[in-house]
Amino acid sequence: xxxxxxxxxxxxxxxxxxxxxxxxxxxxxxxxxxxxxxxxxxxxxxxxxxxxxxxxxxxxxxxxxxxxxxxxxxxxxxxxxxxxxxxxxxxxxxxxxxxxxxxxxxxxxxxxxxxxxxxxxxxxxxxxxxxxxxxxxxxxxxxxxxxxxxxxxxxxxxxxxxxxxxxxxxxxxxxxxxxxxxxxxxxxxxxxxxxxxxxxxxxxxxxxxxxxxxxxxxxxxxxxxxxxxxxxxxxxxxxxxxxxxxxxxxxxxxxxxxxxxxxxxxxxxxxxxxxxxx
Ligand SMILES: NC(=O)c1ccc[n+]([C@@H]2O[C@H](COP(=O)([O-])OP(=O)(O)OC[C@H]3O[C@@H](n4cnc5c(N)ncnc54)[C@H](O)[C@@H]3O)[C@@H](O)[C@H]2O)c1
Numbered sequence: 001x002x003x004x005x006x007x008x009x010x011x012x013x014x015x016x017x018x019x020x021x022x023x024x025x026x027x028x029x030x031x032x033x034x035x036x037x038x039x040x041x042x043x044x045x046x047x048x049x050x051x052x053x054x055x056x057x058x059x060x061x062x063x064x065x066x067x068x069x070x071x072x073x074x075x076x077x078x079x080x081x082x083x084x085x086x087x088x089x090x091x092x093x094x095x096x097x098x099x100x101x102x103x104x105x106x107x108x109x110x111x112x113x114x115x116x117x118x119x120x121x122x123x124x125x126x127x128x129x130x131x132x133x134x135x136x137x138x139x140x141x142x143x144x145x146x147x148x149x150x151x152x153x154x155x156x157x158x159x160x161x162x163x164x165x166x167x168x169x170x171x172x173x174x175x176x177x178x179x180x181x182x183x184x185x186x187x188x189x190x191x192x193x194x195x196x197x198x199x200x201x202x203x204x205x206x207x208x209x210x211x212x213x214x215x216x217x218x219x220x221x222x223x224x225x226x227x228x229x230x231x232x233x234x235x236x237x238x239x240x241x242x243x244x245x246x247x248x249x250x251x252x253x254x255x256x257x258x259x260x261x262x263x264x265x266x267x268x269x270x271x272x273x274x275x276x277x278x
Contacts, residue, residue: 001023001024001025001026001073001077001078001079002015002018002023002024002025002026002078002079002080002081002082003025003026003027003028003072003073003078003080003081003082004018004025004026004027004028004081004082004084005027005028005081005082005083005084005085005095005099006027006028006029006083006084006085006086007027007028007029007034007035007038007039007041007042007068007084008038008084008086009140010084010114010138010140010142011027011038011082011084011114012027012038012041012042012045013045013138013140013141013142013143014082014084014114014138014142015027015042015066016042016045016046016049016066016142016143017049017142017143017171017172018171019046019062019063019065019066020046020049020050020053020055020062020143021170021171021172022065023065023170024065025065025066025067026067026068026069026072026073027039027042027066027067027068027069028068028069028070028071028072029068029069029070030070031070032070035068035069035070036068038068039068042066042068043063043066045141045143046059046062046063046066047059049143049144050062052143052144072099072102072103075102075103075104075105075106075109076105076106078103078106078109079108079109079110080109080110080111080112080163080167081099081103081109081110081111081112082112082113082114082136083095083096083099083111083112083113083114083115084114087115087116087117087118089118089122089123092113092115092118092123093122093123093125093126094126096111096113096123096126096127097126097127099111100126100127100128100129104128107129109132110132110133110134110160110163110164110167111127111132111133112133112134112135112136112164113133113134113135113136114135114136114137114138115135115137116137116187117182117183117187117240117243119153119180119182120133120134120135120151120152120153120156120180121153121154121155121180124153124154124155124156130153130155130156131155131156131157131160132157132160133153133155133156133160134150134151134152134153134156134160134161134164135149135150135151135152135153135178135180135184136148136149136150136151136164136167136168137149137151137184137186138173139186142171145173146172146173146174147173147174147175147176147186148168148171148173148174148175148176149175149176149178149184149185149186150164150165150168150175150176150177150178151178151179151180151184152177152178152179152180153180154180156180161177165177182243182244182247182248183240183243183244183247183248187240187244188244188248190225190228191237191240191241191244191252192251192252193215193225194225194226194228194229194237195241195252195254195255195258196225197211197212197215197224197225197226197229198226198229198255198257198258199255199257201226201257201275202255202256202257208224208226208227208275208276211224211225211226212224212225212226212227226275226276227275227276229268229274229275230268230269230274230275230276230278231268231269232268233267233268233269233270234258234261234262234266234267234268234274235262235267237258238254238258238259238262241253241254241258242254261274
């Protein structure tokens with residue numbers, strides 16, 4: 001059985017993907033009310049994902065593989081636990097430590113965190129067996145995504161990396177293996193391109209549409225860096241850039257235009273305006 005701790009945006013998507021791949025999944029939430037709401041959301045998401053795959057007639061069967069509860073299952077029945085809690089280091093460390101204690105008798109179980117920015121090494125220090133721990137950074141919405149970043153901490157064993165890679169492949173994702181470092185591979189490179197595109201708007205080099213077209217038509221990117229910033233949220237990308245600037249240096253320093261847009265509430269698609277009007 002697969003256990004997903006935290007049944008929000010990411011945990012729900014991860015759970016649906018494993019169920020679609022034929023695995024029994026338990027989602028663990030912290031209160032019965034939240035568990036019930038998560039259960040409704042996850043089942044609605046399963047219906048959408050199964051219909052898109054022309055598997056609507058299997059929804060009943062696949063649904064039987066999914067359960068949402070406030071309790072962990074019997075430890076010996078579990079092969080993989082994925083932590084998908086909010087991005088709060090102290091919360092993650094304390095829940096990981098209690099997971100570690102609950103599964104102490106199962107020396108085969110693999111533990112992974114879906115953190116998008118926290119160092120795997122710091123989360124691992126809350127654990128008795130850091131060799132069986134790694135990052136599995138999924139992308140939203142998970143059932144429609146194609147990539148998983150396997151983040152390798154200093155103490156992560158090779159066997160753990162291989163197992164995590166195999167789970168990614170089982171879900172139909174392409175796994176990439178990345179050293180535990182700020183922004184992993186995807187955020188570091190994606191944000192670097194996004195920041196340069198924003199500096200180009202600031203410098204009046206070209207319009208947002210034309211900068212995006214340069215990447216889409218010239219370099220075959222499926223979406224331009226500015227439209228993508230609007231979809232992710234200008235505020236979300238500002239926070240990532242600030243984190244990367246603190247960790248990797250001033251090349252990730254957010255452009256002034258980005259700060260002004262966030263102050264003015266131009267956050268992208270979610271606020272109706274960013275580099276584009278939505
Ligand atoms: N949202 C994204 O696009 C995205 C993409 C990649 C990675 N991530 C990462 O995934 C993780 C989860 O993000 P999210 O967007 O799904 O967050 P979310 O807020 O939607 O979900 C978090 C869930 O954890 C639950 N939770 C909180 N405390 C708990 C506890 N003690 N025990 C059990 N459950 C508890 C909450 O009730 C909530 O359902 C974060 O580390 C985030 O950085 C997010």
